[in-house]
Amino acid sequence: MIKIADYKKIVGEDKIEQLRRLASLSRGKKVVMVNSTKDGGGVAEILTRLVPLMRELKIDCSWKTIKGDPTFFNITKSMHNAMQGKKISFSPEMLKYYREVARKNAEELDLGSADIVVIHDPQPLALIDFYKKNGAKWVWRCHIDTSKPDLSLWKHLKKYLLGYDASIYSIAKFSRLLAHPQYLIAPSIDPLSDKNRNLSQKEIGKVLSTFGIKKDKPIITQVSRFDRFKDPLGAIEAYRMVKKEMDVSLVLAGGTASDDPEGEEVLKKVREKAEGDPDIHILLLSPKSDIEINALQRASDVVLQKSIKEGFGLVVTEAMWKRKPVVGGAAGGITIQIQNHITGFLVYSPEGAAYRIRYLLNRQKIKDKIGEDAKEYVRENFLITRHLRDYLSLFCILENAKKNIIYV
Ligand code: UDP
Numbered sequence: 001m002i003k004i005a006d007y008k009k010i011v012g013e014d015k016i017e018q019l020r021r022l023a024s025l026s027r028g029k030k031v032v033m034v035n036s037t038k039d040g041g042g043v044a045e046i047l048t049r050l051v052p053l054m055r056e057l058k059i060d061c062s063w064k065t066i067k068g069d070p071t072f073f074n075i076t077k078s079m080h081n082a083m084q085g086k087k088i089s090f091s092p093e094m095l096k097y098y099r100e101v102a103r104k105n106a107e108e109l110d111l112g113s114a115d116i117v118v119i120h121d122p123q124p125l126a127l128i129d130f131y132k133k134n135g136a137k138w139v140w141r142c143h144i145d146t147s148k149p150d151l152s153l154w155k156h157l158k159k160y161l162l163g164y165d166a167s168i169y170s171i172a173k174f175s176r177l178l179a180h181p182q183y184l185i186a187p188s189i190d191p192l193s194d195k196n197r198n199l200s201q202k203e204i205g206k207v208l209s210t211f212g213i214k215k216d217k218p219i220i221t222q223v224s225r226f227d228r229f230k231d232p233l234g235a236i237e238a239y240r241m242v243k244k245e246m247d248v249s250l251v252l253a254g255g256t257a258s259d260d261p262e263g264e265e266v267l268k269k270v271r272e273k274a275e276g277d278p279d280i281h282i283l284l285l286s287p288k289s290d291i292e293i294n295a296l297q298r299a300s301d302v303v304l305q306k307s308i309k310e311g312f313g314l315v316v317t318e319a320m321w322k323r324k325p326v327v328g329g330a331a332g333g334i335t336i337q338i339q340n341h342i343t344g345f346l347v348y349s350p351e352g353a354a355y356r357i358r359y360l361l362n363r364q365k366i367k368d369k370i371g372e373d374a375k376e377y378v379r380e381n382f383l384i385t386r387h388l389r390d391y392l393s394l395f396c397i398l399e400n401a402k403k404n405i406i407y408v
Contacts, residue, residue: 002192004056010191011385019385021408022392023057029395031061032114036076036123038065039287040255041225042187042314043120043143049190049384050391057388059395066105066124071097074261076123079157082150083122084229084309090153099126106130116395119164128163137398140167143187143311145332147173165398170312170333183394186336187312188387189321189378194290196321199298207295213251213281218301218361221251223293223318226266229309230254231329234350236273236280238306241354243279246361253283253296297322302357302367306350307331320344321378323371327356337382343374 008016033051035043047063054061068076075094082088106127111117112134119125120141128138140161146154146169154176161167161178168183169175175182189196208215220239224230232252239250252270256263267284274280285292297303303319305328312333319326320343328334330346338344345356360367380386400406 007385015385019388026395027058029059029115031059031116032111033063033118034124035120036066046187053388064109068101072101077261079122082153084145085148102126103130125160137165140164142169145309171336185390188382188384189317190384195294199294204295204299207292208299211283218248220248220302220304221296221300222304223253223315225254226263228266231306231308232270233273235304235306237350238353242357249279251281253285255285302360306353310334317378317382320374323375325360325367325370327353343377
């Protein structure tokens with residue numbers, strides 16, 4: 001089992017000591033994290049590691065998920081899309097159903113005794129309506145791009161937000177005018193998890209041969225849920241433009257998340273577009289594919305994340321940590337990870353992606369330097385230890401709202 005002390009060799013002893021001190025201020029506090037899926041997507045990925053580390057630091061932290069039927073998840077997926085700017089109209093019945101599922105979940109979840117409740121994303125947002133707060137602090141942790149939401153939906157969801165004590169966003173652009181304090185906390189990866197730890201060449205080779213991928217030409221990889229905002233079709237277009245000049249292969253690897261009903265449809269379109277090309281590998285991953293994803297990222301020459309909307313883009317962080325140059329769509333959190341030309345390249349179109357992929361594949365030295373700088377940038381900014389520090393600091397702030405100075 002991974003322990004807090006194991007991170008000393010990666011981030012240094014001081015940072016770990018700082019975490020222990022900060023945690024001592026919230027020792028014994030009951031913190032509950034609530035989201036809508038245990039598998040699939042970045043939120044589940046983060047909570048899987050963050051919750052046990054908080055517990056090791058003696059915060060009484062637990063992780064609960066809400067339950068819903070396909071109708072509910074269709075509504076929340078539409079909400080997710082509308083919050084990211086898509087025009088969708090929600091009937092009063094849909095909004096009533098959304099609230100009703102929250103009511104049913106509230107009966108089972110037992111959040112009433114928590115000191116701090118952290119609600120992730122829009123799916124469980126309405127839970128707050130069914131609790132008496134009794135001094136507990138409720139925080140909304142928004143992981144998606146809410147910079148230009150559909151305004152009628154935003155107006156509706158804002159009613160629930162009125163009861164919250166604070167909200168958290170991944171980047172400043174996503175925050176909105178609200179009466180409560182808003183905080184910026186970037187997501188993170190765990191460098192010691194199976195998804196990110198070092199792998200031997202033998203382990204990498206084994207995964208490649210399982211998927212029938214040969215290392216006889218440069219590999220371009222995009223790992224993501226099959227979601228239209230991740231633009232897998234644009235990734236194929238970029239690959240085709242590169243392929244006109246260089247022999248490369250493209251790996252599109254991903255699964256579908258249990259709270260995402262659109263995955264199948266997008267996957268079908270991707271398969272149609274890729275049909276007949278033996279150098280495009282479409283891999284449908286099962287939820288527990290951490291070593292496979294790790295190996296695919298490590299085996300890649302360039303990692304692509306062609307997203308047109310993105311909350312944060314943990315896959316970008318994962319690849320950067322593995323010293324991979326990433327060509328990423330200039331969307332959401334990708335823009336705070338990729339410092340253009342330094343830790344990767346930001347692009348705005350399939351043409352732009354193809355140009356940068358070719359540029360990198362033709363310049364080994366620059367490619368290596370970008371990979372090195374990307375790794376150090378992640379070490380400084382996007383590892384789980386920094387994330388833990390931000391959450392612990394927020395807990396102190398919430399519990400000491402009236403103090404100007406908090407001594408650690
Ligand atoms: N991931 C996974 N299996 C998949 C696709 C993605 O485990 O089939 C992981 C991926 O490695 C990353 C997270 O899920 O850790 C996706 O996070 P990101 O922020 O990139 O996107 P999200 O899915 O949350 O929009």
